[in-house]
Amino acid sequence: MSILNEHYIFRNGVKIPKIGFGTWQIPQESVTNAVLEAIEIGYRHIDTALAYNNEKGVGAAIKRSELDRSEIFITSKLPAEIKGYDEALYSFEKTMSNLALETLDLYLIHAPWPWTEIGKNCTKENIESWRAFERIYKEGRVRAIGVSNFSVSDLMAIENNSDTPPMANQIAFYAGRTQEEIFNYCTSKGTLIEAYSPLATGRALKDTLLNEIAKTYDVSVAQLLIRFTLQRGALPLPKSVTKARIEENSKVDHFTISDTDMVKLSSIKNEYR
Numbered sequence: 001m002s003i004l005n006e007h008y009i010f011r012n013g014v015k016i017p018k019i020g021f022g023t024w025q026i027p028q029e030s031v032t033n034a035v036l037e038a039i040e041i042g043y044r045h046i047d048t049a050l051a052y053n054n055e056k057g058v059g060a061a062i063k064r065s066e067l068d069r070s071e072i073f074i075t076s077k078l079p080a081e082i083k084g085y086d087e088a089l090y091s092f093e094k095t096m097s098n099l100a101l102e103t104l105d106l107y108l109i110h111a112p113w114p115w116t117e118i119g120k121n122c123t124k125e126n127i128e129s130w131r132a133f134e135r136i137y138k139e140g141r142v143r144a145i146g147v148s149n150f151s152v153s154d155l156m157a158i159e160n161n162s163d164t165p166p167m168a169n170q171i172a173f174y175a176g177r178t179q180e181e182i183f184n185y186c187t188s189k190g191t192l193i194e195a196y197s198p199l200a201t202g203r204a205l206k207d208t209l210l211n212e213i214a215k216t217y218d219v220s221v222a223q224l225l226i227r228f229t230l231q232r233g234a235l236p237l238p239k240s241v242t243k244a245r246i247e248e249n250s251k252v253d254h255f256t257i258s259d260t261d262m263v264k265l266s267s268i269k270n271e272y273r
């Protein structure tokens with residue numbers, strides 16, 4: 001069985017395929033093809049966001065794939081700049097209309113603060129947005145709800161003010177930047193960590209140390225990095241518009257990274273800038 005058919009399970013029992021296909025920076029006009037290629041290779045989990053301006057193209061791919069709706073897992077996100085109860089409900093409808101779907105699989109608050117004001121305290125507004133998330137979850141419009149880029153204190157604010165704790169936190173997570181504090185907090189709470197930018201948006205691929213380690217397993221650096229996130233218990237979301245790479249990124253179950261190399265990879269501090 002391919003890793004593309006394996007799942008993590010949220011605390012409400014909903015299954016989420018262990019590797020997702022990332023679509024950030026894939027323009028609307030090319031995203032349909034990229035998603036169709038990923039689906040053809042066997043990916044069954046697609047990660048998009050209203051802010052990526054490509055939800056319509058993702059929706060078109062799902063329709064064209066002719067897969068049964070239950071066979072494909074779709075995540076989208078409430079833009080970081082949009083906060084509040086009514087605002088979140090309105091934005092969700094926009095996403096659903098773009099994707100042309102009745103039900104979404106996972107809906108995330110894209111970030112705790114607007115991208116232009118990173119670090120701003122928006123606790124009150126995030127709690128309001130989360131009330132809207134709980135409503136659409138209880139109504140069955142979305143099968144799981146979560147957050148992205150949330151710190152421990154951002155998460156605690158939501159957890160202390162709601163009956164439905166976030167099921168996932170999508171954060172930057174790669175060998176070089178493993179964000180251990182939030183990673184450990186989420187793991188202890190049973191909140192799934194989704195590893196975005198598992199290849200450091202491609203910046204890690206030329207790194208000498210990573211190339212040396214990858215060689216010992218006879219795999220590419222991309223495969224090593226994706227396998228690393230999985231062995232840490234996170235869910236990688238690799239993005240590519242290149243068919244051969246989309247396929248390569250899914251072939252990560254024929255090798256196991258040793259405990260020694262896992263420690264080595266986890267201890268790297270490098271954002272490869």
Ligand SMILES: NC(=O)c1ccc[n+]([C@@H]2O[C@H](COP(=O)([O-])OP(=O)(O)OC[C@H]3O[C@@H](n4cnc5c(N)ncnc54)[C@H](OP(=O)(O)O)[C@@H]3O)[C@@H](O)[C@H]2O)c1
Pocket residue numbers: 021022023024025047048110148149170171195196197198199200201202203205220222223237238239240241242245246248249
């Ligand atoms: N929640 C958030 O705030 C957030 C932020 C960032 C990302 N994300 C999610 O995470 C996904 C992935 O992160 P990312 O887009 O930053 O990038 P990434 O997956 O870390 O890396 C993508 C880059 O690596 C290249 N690449 C992919 N596979 C390769 C391979 N096998 N060999 C060589 N090069 C390869 C791609 O090139 P080509 O495409 O040209 O092949 C692209 O330039 C996003 O698409 C998005 O869904 C979420």
